[in-house]
Each structure stands twice: as structure tokens, then as C-alpha cells.
Amino acid sequence: MDTRRAGIPGILSIAAASVAVGLALAGCSDAVSAVDRAEAQVEAAEEALAEAQSAFTTASAEFCDSSSDYIAALDRYGDVLTDTAPTVGDVRAAGTDLARPREDAFDGAEAAVDAQQDVVAAEQELAEAQAALAEAQASAAASGSPSATTAAPEAAPAPLPTAAPLxxxxxxxxxxxxxxxxxxxxxxxxxxxxxxxxxxxxxxxxxxxxxxxxxxxxxxxxxxxxxxxxxxxxxxxxxxxxxxxxxxxxxxxxxxxxxxxxxxxxxxxxxxxxxxxxxxxxxxxxxxxxxxxxxxxxxxxxxxxxxxxxxxxxxxxxxxxxxxxxxxxxxxxxxxxxxxxxxxxxxxxxxxxxxxxxxxxxxxxxxxxxxxxxxxxxxxxxxxxxxxxxx
Known part of the structure; x- marks a missing residue:
């Protein structure tokens, strides 16, 4: 018997095993990459939310400041009207002084509302990224990936945030x-x-x-x-x-x-x-x-x-x-x-x-x-x- 021919099945078996191991490792690599990608998306969403919240805080403070200025301007306007002998010119001049504070106050309100909507959108993106990460971790755990040891158990999807009015x-x-x-x-x-x-x-x-x-x-x-x-x-x-x-x-x-x-x-x-x-x-x-x-x-x-x-x-x-x-x-x-x-x-x-x-x-x-x-x-x-x- 040709011992070389007899060794072919063994060689084929080793090759097949090697291919299987390679495929398995490739599968693990894909699973790990999916988890890594999901974690990166969560991290990016968290950073975006922090930036949106910071922008909203700034916009809210600017709205409060501009509203305070407008209220003070209205109060000064009321003082003109309650003077003993106001003239048409007094009223018109005071009214002109109201124009810019009014515009700033309304612009500030609009900016604050827009910034609040940005926070809600960022919260929604974070919730979606967290759900995708949970799914990737669950998939890695089911495939026997080493990342399963650190994977968090799959959680029920959190309700998406809704915009509360300012x-x-x-x-x-x-x-x-x-x-x-x-x-x-x-x-x-x-x-x-x-x-x-x-x-x-x-x-x-x-x-x-x-x-x-x-x-x-x-x-x-x-x-x-x-x-x-x-x-x-x-x-x-x-x-x-x-x-x-x-x-x-x-x-x-x-x-x-x-x-x-x-x-x-x-x-x-x-x-x-x-x-x-x-x-x-x-x-x-x-x-x-x-x-x-x-x-x-x-x-x-x-x-x-x-x-x-x-x-x-x-x-x-x-x-x-x-x-x-x-x-x-x-x-x-x-x-x-x-x-x-x-x-x-x-x-x-x-x-x-x-x-x-x-x-x-x-x-x-x-x-x-x-x-x-x-x-x-x-x-x-x-x-x-x-x-x-x-x-």
C-alpha cells in the first residue's frame, strides 16, 4: 500500500479542520467587530447628547437674559405712560427702544426651543445606539464569542424620549x-x-x-x-x-x-x-x-x-x-x-x-x-x- 496515498485522508481532515477553525475565528472576529462598532456608536451618541445639553443650557440662559431685558424695557415703557404729561414723542421713542429687546427675546425663545429639540433628537439617537449595542452583545454571546464574558444581558428597549415643551x-x-x-x-x-x-x-x-x-x-x-x-x-x-x-x-x-x-x-x-x-x-x-x-x-x-x-x-x-x-x-x-x-x-x-x-x-x-x-x-x-x- 502506498503510504503516501493512505495519508491523504488524514491531510484532508487536517485541512478541513483548519478551514473550520478559520471560519470559526472569522465569525468571532465579525462578532467582536460588531460589538466594538456598537460601543463606538454609543460613545459618539453620548458625546453628541452632552454637546446638545450644553448648547441647550447656554440657549436657555441667553433666553432668560434677553427676556429679563425685555421685561425691564416694558417696565420703563410703562413708566413713560404713567408720567404726568407724556407726549406722543415720548411714547414713540420708548416704543422704538422696545423693538430690539423684543426681537432678542423672541429670537432667544426660538433658539431655546430649537436647542431643546436637538437634545431630544440626541437622546433618541443614544437610545437607538444602546439598543443596537445590546443586540450585538446578545449575538456575540450566542455565538460563543470571548466578548460574551463582558457582554451585558439584553435589556428591553427603552422608550424613546418625547419633546417636553419649554x-x-x-x-x-x-x-x-x-x-x-x-x-x-x-x-x-x-x-x-x-x-x-x-x-x-x-x-x-x-x-x-x-x-x-x-x-x-x-x-x-x-x-x-x-x-x-x-x-x-x-x-x-x-x-x-x-x-x-x-x-x-x-x-x-x-x-x-x-x-x-x-x-x-x-x-x-x-x-x-x-x-x-x-x-x-x-x-x-x-x-x-x-x-x-x-x-x-x-x-x-x-x-x-x-x-x-x-x-x-x-x-x-x-x-x-x-x-x-x-x-x-x-x-x-x-x-x-x-x-x-x-x-x-x-x-x-x-x-x-x-x-x-x-x-x-x-x-x-x-x-x-x-x-x-x-x-x-x-x-x-x-x-x-x-x-x-x-x-
Whole structure:
């Protein structure tokens, strides 16, 4: 027998085994490469998410800064309107000064929303990369790859992130509405406009826009001072209750949103006209009593809620230390005096009525409190310890 021929099957067997081993190693190499690639994709997605989050933080800070500047510009504009003798030129010049802060604020809001969407997209890409890595690790484990010893068990796919709004839709809508109302009021100022005839309606549009932006400023996470939030909420609570009462009595047809605007002023004027009161567009003791009487006459739930707006005034004054009486919704002479004292403190005319100028001044006082709270405390100057004379 030819021993060389007899050795051929053995050689073939060795070759076949070698091919099988090679194929197996190639399979392992493919599996390891798949895991490596998936891990690299996860790492890249994590870096992209970190960059998106950093960009969102920056955009949010810039939005807060530009919004703060716009709110301050609106407040200065309100000061012009409440001057004793503003001219058309004063109003137009102040309006021009509003243009750039307004543009910056809206641009900042858009940039912050876009940056937030980028974060959501980066979170989704990371979730998909993590799912692909889990699949690659599971495949490597099933093939007996050495990488199976470090492969994590396959996890259920995480739900993909969804975009949460930067601020509630109602807040954004109120800003848009207040902005439109303000532009309409501003467009009504011409060379022939007697400013004194439009002060309350026009000022209310400015205050409404300022408060709408304050609400957006708070809802977007720009506020950090709890006292300011509480105080601003107290003002909003008063206006909300007043709007609800006026709506129940049939005078207010706008949105009950806690922001005083031209529709709120018009409803107050209609109530005053219907009750033979001076038409001022502001709520004083007589106006509050007339509204309460109408609600009581309606009976039922209206009667039970008729004290809400006055109670909100009492609560606001109590918050700032000008009212120590009961929060019972009853407008008394003592409440009028407390409101007048608060108005004197704010530097506005002490009418004893809740008007746009008082609300605007209150907001400014709250802002000053916030600035004071944020300012660093002064550092005491070091003093030298006197040295006792020798001897």
C-alpha cells in the first residue's frame, strides 16, 4: 500500500479542520467587530447628547437674559405712560427702544426651543445606539464569542424620549395674545391722539404684556427666588378671581388667565357704567361692592364665589405686610386705607383702587426684592486690633 496515498485522508481532515477553525475565528472576529462598532456608536451618541445639553443650557440662559431685558424695557415703557404729561414723542421713542429687546427675546425663545429639540433628537439617537449595542452583545454571546464574558444581558428597549415643551402652551399663547393686543394699542397712538384719553386702556396693554412675559419667564425656569414667585402668583390670583367674577356677572368674555389686559379693563368699565359709577376701568370699594351685589343676586355658586377677588387683594396685602385683618372677601374702609398705604410705599397715586399702575409698581417692587436677594452681601472691612501700649 502506498503510504503516501493512505495519508491523504488524514491531510484532508487536517485541512478541513483548519478551514473550520478559520471560519470559526472569522465569525468571532465579525462578532467582536460588531460589538466594538456598537460601543463606538454609543460613545459618539453620548458625546453628541452632552454637546446638545450644553448648547441647550447656554440657549436657555441667553433666553432668560434677553427676556429679563425685555421685561425691564416694558417696565420703563410703562413708566413713560404713567408720567404726568407724556407726549406722543415720548411714547414713540420708548416704543422704538422696545423693538430690539423684543426681537432678542423672541429670537432667544426660538433658539431655546430649537436647542431643546436637538437634545431630544440626541437622546433618541443614544437610545437607538444602546439598543443596537445590546443586540450585538446578545449575538456575540450566542455565538460563543470571548466578548460574551463582558457582554451585558439584553435589556428591553427603552422608550424613546418625547419633546417636553419649554413652557406650557397656554403661557405661550397668552404671550402671543398680549403681544398682539399691545401692538394694536401702540398702533393707535398718532399725532392726533390725546394720550390722557387712552392712559388706562393703553397702560393695561403694557402691563398685560409685561405680566405675560413674567409668567413665561417663570414657567421656562428662569426664576429662582421663591418670594418673587409667590408674590407674582398673588397678583395673578387676584386678576384671575376678578376675571372669573366679571365673567360670571356677564361682563367679561375673554380668557380667564390671571393677566389683566384691555378686555379686563373694558369689563370693569361696563360694570361701572351699568351701576352708575364713575367709569375708570379700575376696581375700588364701590366697584367691588357693585360686582359682589350682582353676583349675590345671581345666587348659587356665583354667590359663594363673589368674595374671591377681594379676598385676593387682602391676601396680596397680607403677603407684603400691609394687611393684618381677615381674608374674608369683604371690602372695608380699612382695606381701602391699607391699599392706599401700599400705593404710597410703591410711589403711585394712592387711589385706593387696584389699577394698572399699582400692579406694574408692585411687579417692580417684586423685581427689586429679587435683585436684592441675588446681590452678594457686603464684606465687612477688617479692623485692626488696638495694641496696648508697652509698660
Amino acid at each position: 413652557a406650557p402652551a397656554a403661557t405661550v399663547d397668552r404671550v402671543k395674545q398680549a403681544d398682539a393686543e399691545f401692538e394694536a394699542a401702540q398702533a393707535g397712538i398718532t399725532d392726533q391722539t390725546p394720550l390722557a384719553d387712552a392712559t388706562e386702556q393703553f397702560t393695561s396693554a403694557v402691563v398685560a404684556l409685561e405680566f405675560a412675559w413674567l409668567r413665561l419667564y417663570a414657567d421656562a425656569g428662569c426664576l429662582t427666588d421663591e418670594q418673587r414667585v409667590q408674590a407674582e402668583a398673588a397678583v395673578s390670583a387676584y386678576t384671575f378671581a376678578l376675571q372669573q367674577d366679571l365673567a360670571t356677572a356677564g361682563y367679561y368674555a375673554g380668557t380667564v388667565d390671571g393677566v389683566s389686559g384691555p378686555l379686563t379693563v373694558q369689563a370693569i368699565e361696563d360694570l361701572q357704567a351699568a351701576n352708575g359709577l364713575p367709569v375708570t376701568g379700575t376696581v375700588d370699594k364701590a366697584t367691588a361692592a357693585a360686582l359682589q351685589a350682582e353676583l349675590v343676586a345671581l345666587g348659587g355658586a356665583a354667590a359663594q364665589e363673589s368674595l374671591a377677588s377681594t379676598a385676593a387683594v387682602q391676601q396680596t396685602l397680607k403677603l407684603v405686610g400691609f394687611w393684618d385683618g381677615p381674608v374674608d372677601g369683604v371690602w372695608t374702609d380699612a382695606l381701602t386705607e391699607a391699599l392706599q398705604a401700599f400705593q404710597v410705599e410703591l410711589g403711585v397715586e394712592p387711589t385706593g383702587a387696584v389699577d394698572a399702575a399699582t400692579i406694574a409698581a408692585f411687579e417692580q417692587a417684586i423685581s427689586d426684592l429679587q435683585d436684592a436677594a441675588a446681590a452678594p452681601e457686603p464684606t465687612a472691612e477688617p479692623t485692626e486690633t488696638p495694641t496696648a501700649p508697652a509698660g
